Amino acid sequence: MRRLIDLWPILLLLLLWQLWVSTAGYSSIVLVSPGAVFSDLLRFPGAYLLPALHTLAFALGGLAIGIVCGLMLAMAAWFSEFLAGVTTPFALILSSTPVVCLIPIVARLFGYEGRTELIAVAVMTFFPSFVLCAGGLKDLPAMSPGVFEVLHATRWQTLRLLALPAALPRLAAALRVGDRKSVV
DSSP states (O other): OHHHHHTHHHHHHHHHHHHHHHHHOOOTTTSOOHHHHHHHHHHOHHHHHHHHHHHHHHHHHHHHHHHHHHHHHHHHHHHOHHHHHHHHHHHHHHHTSOHHHHHHHHHHHHOSSHHHHHHHHHHHHHHHHHHHHHHHHHOOOTTHHHHHHHTTOOHHHHIIIIIHHHHHHHHHHHHHHHHHHHHO
């Protein structure tokens, strides 16, 4: 009973959908009833399962590529002030660009194939992950860079032992933002 209470918005949506189909008078080719959809899902699950797994694989692959590339560029920008100055404004502008504007460009550049899905998801997740990771690498705990300087830590040691652990919350936020964008 508790689950039915939790699912009331979905059930209401399905009921409204069924009412719309019943009253609109459209052909079943144009507007399909929820019952027909569920019936088709039960009769032919393989017709939906393989494409769903294909889409999931491309979404997760694109998410991984976008996050890793964003983190790598953020680390490179952390090492180079010049690279940070060149890439950060560009990434901020592109990360604020709506997804619906980027997908036709990506599709036109790479064609309308399976790899385009992978590239589109990678592009959508790259920019937020770069911006968030770059901010996380710079947002170090107070006085900690001084401690690493006194200990004569190399730049790589400072990155590995201080900046990357400090950036983990932002990396998790980038993963969450990327996950939401890849689903959309």
